[in-house]
Every structure is written in C-alpha cells, then in structure tokens.
Amino acid sequence: MRSVGRRGNAFSLAILLKPCCTLAHARQLHANVVAEGHLQDALLATSLMRSYMNCGAAESVCKVFDEMLVKDTVAWNVLITCYARNKRTKDTLKLFDEMRSESEAEPDEVTCILLLQACTSLGALDFGEQIWEYAMEHGYGCELKVRNSLITMYTRCGCVQKAYEVFCGTPRKSVVTWSAMISGLAANGFGKDAISAFEEMSKSGVAPDAQTFTGVLSACSHSGLVDEGFRFFDMMRYEYQMMPNVRHYGCIVDLMGRACLLDEAYMLVVKEMRVAPDATIWRTLLGACRIYGHVDLGEKVISHLIELKAQQAGDYVLLLNTYAANDT
DNA sequence: GTAGGGTTAG
Known part of the structure; x- marks a missing residue:
C-alpha cells in the first residue's frame, strides 16, 4: 500500500480513497488524514466515511462523523445511508429530527x-408523509x-390511491x-391496472427495462393472468x-404454479433456465406442490433446496479457507 | 474522483 507523503494535500488524499478500498487501506488513510490535520475538510471526511461504510465498518463511519466539527449535509446523508444499510431503520428516522434541531446543515432532496x-421498509406512513411535507416546503x-x-412508500403502505395521485401529478415520468x-399496483392486487399502465407507458414512448418486466410479470402471477404473463415473457425475450x-x-x-402447471414449471427450471435457480x-x-397435493414433485423440489443449501455451506467453507490462507 | 429513485415469493 502506498502511504501518503507529508506534502500530500486534502485533494490527493481524497483521490486515494477509492470506493473499493479495503478496511486496512481506509484505516491507514484515516491516520494520514488526522496526521495532516485534514479531518475538518468536509469532502475528505465524507469520502473517508463512505470508504468505511463500503467496508461495513459502521462504527468507524460514526466516529469520523463525530470528529467533524462542521457536519455538512452530505456527511449527514452518508451517516443516514450507513444506518439504513445496517437495518437501523428507526434510528435512521431519528436522525431527521436530530439533523433539523441541532445542525446547521439542512436536509436536502x-x-x-x-x-x-x-419509511418504506418500516411501513411508516405518517413519518413518510412528514418527509413529503418537508420536501414540498423546501x-x-x-x-x-x-x-x-414517495410512490414506492405509498404503495408499500397500501395507499395505492395516494401513490396514483402522485404518479399522475408527475409530468416527466421516467422508466x-x-x-x-x-x-x-401489482403488489396490491391491481393486476389489470398494472397491465394497463404498462401499455400506457409504451404508448408514451418510455421503453420498459428488466425491472418493469418484473413488475408486470408479478402483476400477472398475482392476479392469475396466465396467458398475459406468457405474452409479456415472450415480449421481453423476443421483442x-x-x-x-x-x-x-x-x-x-409462480404463474405456472397457480395455473397448476407444476411439471411444466419444474421442466422450465431444470431444462430451460439459463440462470441458476x-x-x-x-x-x-x-408452495404450489403443497397447494395441489403434488407430493412426488414436492419431494424432488425439496432435494434441490437441500442441495442448494449444501452448496452454499460449501461456498462458506471455501471463503473461510481463503481468509485462513491470507492470515498466515 | 461524497450521499441518492423502481425488482419475484413466502
């Protein structure tokens, strides 16, 4: 690892903080940043926070944040991202109030x-609406x-109507x-509306991508629209x-399972899929085998599940051996 | 070369 020279300025230090750097690298640079007296350089400090975050070192992210005398909006946002990635969702929301009450940095978009x-992952509708209010006011x-x-937050909280109002009020809709x-719409059981939306999107000239197809296919499976599901599956592959x-x-x-096409679904997974199930x-x-009492196929499926788990366990052993080899 | 939008099923 290259150490930063005495003359290294804040800018050159920031360059060295590559997004994929290792924890050891981040710690080395942290030491250099402190030694050079650059911790109060907000860009550098937030770069360091990001590096720690990408290494999974959440405590170090907080430490750098606490050491900053002037915490700018980006620093708060990196901290919030870090909390969210570590599933500390409730604490994430607390940071909003903290940020507004005791900081000179204002929340931005x-x-x-x-x-x-x-709020989406917590299903915290009220809090989400407070954020939306803040966003509009600012x-x-x-x-x-x-x-x-906001659309996602509303649909995850079951407020499809409110999501739809926001959607309609959005002039330049992206994919x-x-x-x-x-x-x-799909997740809330409005399969046909989801399909209509897909068609409207095509008419408006926005091209669907992989995630759009995931949405529309899930709409078909949820609502038992088997023929439509296959039509969209063909559309995505051939058109x-x-x-x-x-x-x-x-x-x-899922679609085939609901249509009781169990053996066909099994053949699709073992013979036709080009990606690992x-x-x-x-x-x-x-689940479909259970519903239809298809015990023989169910047993075959269970053996695949066991095989998959055994393979995952094997992967972990391999990973562990890699660490062991690096330590010596 | 600072943070950030939408993904199946159970």
Whole structure:
C-alpha cells in the first residue's frame, strides 16, 4: 500500500480513497488524514466515511462523523445511508429530527429520498408523509427521484390511491416512475391496472427495462393472468431481446404454479433456465406442490433446496479457507 | 474522483 507523503494535500488524499478500498487501506488513510490535520475538510471526511461504510465498518463511519466539527449535509446523508444499510431503520428516522434541531446543515432532496426509503421498509406512513411535507416546503416536491421514492412508500403502505395521485401529478415520468407504479399496483392486487399502465407507458414512448418486466410479470402471477404473463415473457425475450433473470423466472414459476402447471414449471427450471435457480424459485414451486397435493414433485423440489443449501455451506467453507490462507 | 429513485415469493 502506498502511504501518503507529508506534502500530500486534502485533494490527493481524497483521490486515494477509492470506493473499493479495503478496511486496512481506509484505516491507514484515516491516520494520514488526522496526521495532516485534514479531518475538518468536509469532502475528505465524507469520502473517508463512505470508504468505511463500503467496508461495513459502521462504527468507524460514526466516529469520523463525530470528529467533524462542521457536519455538512452530505456527511449527514452518508451517516443516514450507513444506518439504513445496517437495518437501523428507526434510528435512521431519528436522525431527521436530530439533523433539523441541532445542525446547521439542512436536509436536502437526497436526505428526503433516504428517509422515504427507510419509511418504506418500516411501513411508516405518517413519518413518510412528514418527509413529503418537508420536501414540498423546501422546493424538492418536483424532484423526480423524491416523487419516485414517495410512490414506492405509498404503495408499500397500501395507499395505492395516494401513490396514483402522485404518479399522475408527475409530468416527466421516467422508466423508474412507471415501474414503481406498475410494481405497486401489482403488489396490491391491481393486476389489470398494472397491465394497463404498462401499455400506457409504451404508448408514451418510455421503453420498459428488466425491472418493469418484473413488475408486470408479478402483476400477472398475482392476479392469475396466465396467458398475459406468457405474452409479456415472450415480449421481453423476443421483442426487447432481454435475457430473463432469476426474478423473471420466479414470476413465471409462480404463474405456472397457480395455473397448476407444476411439471411444466419444474421442466422450465431444470431444462430451460439459463440462470441458476435460487432458493426462492424452489420455495415458490414447493408452495404450489403443497397447494395441489403434488407430493412426488414436492419431494424432488425439496432435494434441490437441500442441495442448494449444501452448496452454499460449501461456498462458506471455501471463503473461510481463503481468509485462513491470507492470515498466515 | 461524497450521499441518492423502481425488482419475484413466502
């Protein structure tokens, strides 16, 4: 590892903080930053926070934050991101109040996005609406990414109508806006509306991507729209030349399972899929076997699940051996 | 070369 010279300025230190740096690298640079007296350089300190965050060193992220005398908005946002990634969702929300009461840094649109995401995973509707109110009051109400996050928050909280109102009030909808609405409709049982939205999107000239298809395929499986599901699956493969991923196959297997096409679903997974099936796909199929009392196939599926788990365990052993080899 | 929008199923 190259150490930073005595003359190294804050800028050159920031350059050295590559996003993929190791924990040891981050600690070395942290020491250099302190030694050179650059900890009060906000860009450098937040770069360091990000590096620690990417190494999973949440405590060090907090430490750098605490050491900063002037905590700017980005520093708060990195801290919030770090909390959210560590599933400390309730604490994430507390940071919003803390930020507003004891800091000179104001929450910006990124803060709003991060907090709306936290509300989505918590199902915290009231808090989410407070964030939205703040966003509107401070001129972030038209930001597309904020609106997209709000649509997702509303649909995850079951407020499809409110999500739809925000969606309709959004003038330049991106593929993300459309996909959020389509997935939201799908998850709340409005399969046909999700399909209509997909068609409306195509008419408006926005091209679907892989996640849009995940949304519309899940709409079909949720609402038992088997023929439509296959039509969209063909559309994605042949018209849009997209390679289905494990989630797309997950939807198709779910769709076939609901249509009692159990053996066909099994053949699709073992013969046709070009991607490795995950435990979710097998569990989906197992669920369908249970519903229809298809015991023989259920046993086969269970053996695949066991095999998958054994393989995962093997991967961990391999990983452990790698660490052991590096330590000596 | 600081943080940030939408993904299946159970």
